[in-house]
Amino acid sequence: MKVHEFQARQLLQQAGVPVPPFEVINKPEQAAAAFAKLAAAQSCATETPVAQPPSALKNVAQPPSAVKSVAQPPSALKNVAQPPSALKNVAQPPSAVKSVAQPPSAVDFSVVVKAQVHAGGRGKAGYVVLCKTAAEAEQHCRRMFDKPMVSKQTGPEGVRVRHILLAPAVNIAKEYYVGVVVDRARRTPCVMVSREGGVEIEEVAAKNPDAIVKEWLHPHLGLQDFQVRRLVSALGLAGDQAKTAARTLQVLARLFIEKDCSLAEINPLVQTDGGEILAIDAKFNFDDNALFRHAEIEALFDPSEENPNEIRAKKANLSYIALDGNIGCLVNGAGLAMSTMDIIKLHGGQPANFLDVGGSVTKEGAIEAFRIILSDEKVNGVLVNIFGGIAKCDVIAEALIAAAKEVGFRAPVVVRLEGTNVEKAREMLKAAAIPQLIPAADLTDAAKKVCAAV
């Protein structure tokens, strides 16, 4: 499960990682107020850096309004391990604030306006912009809310923007990458750091793999202090900056384990020209299989980011991914489902979806699968490919017959069945005599027949 950048920032902030102040809005009318609030916070922080009581600082780092204005209930994040008080000491030590090189006077204060969508390519699409005035910010927010974002990752219809994040621009001296993923080959989480931050880590891995330094967590004991020291020294940091970076790495590794992440990254972690270490952008993905023990993470789920058919399929215990082609696929098993897509392409067709009905498929589940597949208007042929193991062919046959009646086949359905109870299933289908149904002898025969039928 993916979450938005602002949710990732909230997680980091509450765990004690220094994150610049930010506001999240869901209407363009809120942009000016958010801008003003950030500007006020900034000038307040600069004018009275030392005298400021810690409690005031807390408000700067995390204005209550930032939480309030977000659609999701604040309780969703309540379970995060660290008490907010920890934030004061780490987030913005007064000394760091004092040393900010560029005094953000009203003239050169600017705010980054970032659309909150899961898809990448925001910058190139014009959905991350720098604004110098409240009016400018409002204008851009209005545009982003009104017009779906289209990027390389979204498809031509684009995605609707529902949240926009505003944060003061910082003067960046250096950018770093820090992240945690599971290393499949070593079968344990791996912390990666790089001095080449701010770009996609895949790009760094491909062009300059030596620029990435890794330490692996012990499967039972986690990340050790000596490993953190090695990582921080690889980033070339010393003194207070090293301390903040070390703490950031420890928090990130701890969050990864505690929250069952599949990816936790800060990119970039920056050093400002005033010497502050700040997390500017963050990305968290969570292990879907572990959501049952993280209600607070599940509450962050944004259904508007998902294909509605994919959500519907999940509810019916089906694994479905929408694709661009016109041949619907209904298969049992992920590997066979992928191979079915492969063989359709091999014979000149285009799959409309990946659909794994799973092993314990019921008649109702299979009927729902047909509904989902046929609800895609592009589909003008369906290939059913079942190799019965736990899934029984007669259950699929029963579902086919029921779906023909209840859903109605508006396109030819090529059926290839093999495995458990196949003889019984073939007899049932023969007796039902569904006109749109085309039986196939094997995998190749099925692929050829469905490609010819569409």
Add this chain to the structure above:
Amino acid sequence: MSILVDKNTRVICQGITGKAGAFHTAQCIQYGAHFVGGVAPGKGGGRSEHGLPVFNSCHEAVRATGADATMIFVPAPGAADAAMEAADAGIRLVVLITEGIPTLDMVKARKFLDDRGTKLIGPNCPGIITPGQCKIGIMPGYIHLPAGDAKAKGKAVGLISRSGTLTYEAVWQCSTRGIAQTTCAGIGGDPVKGLNFIELLEMFQNDAATDGIIMIGEIGGTDEEAAAAYVKQHVRKPVAAFIAGQTAPPGKRMGHAGAIISGGEGTAASKIEALKSAGIHVASSPADMGATMAKALGMGA
């Protein structure tokens, strides 16, 4: 001959009183596997519907039955714990069928099993079968062809697969051609798992009855690339392969993780190239897995 399991393997089922556990235990017994008991915490003391003794713990089960292998059907939240319990009780081979186990649970369990020298098949897998002798898992038994069967044409292969139903497909294509199977292992589709291609390739290379090996991979991770390098150096038997997901959209299923670690590896194209350069016969269609193996064995397509 075979690897890992044979007619002497003594199997228990953890989760034997559950619906899936009970059903598949019955199927395995019917196939001829030697099941000696089951485990269901809190429900021990009686007999299962199969007439097998049910124990509260693996330790009790092992003590009473001398079991050396287990088939686990425990639901995902408790499945990794069940595997660790089996290892702690001295079970030699854990076959973990359960799907949907949190990855970090498997990180911990795998290390725990390694420390005790317990081998793991799975999770999220169909299990392992030595046709004609022992079935521990959910695969349909009848599609397999035991070495020495009247329909077998003299050659037998070992099979290693990350996919369930695609394995059945490959087995069926072999059986219908008269290619017998020594052992078929479904290693599962999860990112953190037990035995992998390399360990099983080594076992099949050392198994005198195995004439060739089929490996079925899919997109994500770099296991197939590592296996290809191993085959090139150590395997002297013909190897056929298929990689599923050649047309899968990037980023959808495999996500970020695998690709980051390996710097661009993990695609079907990179895997196929690695396999081919190691002299492995790669089937371009999932319908040609059996034919590709037959050709590599010199049996003609």
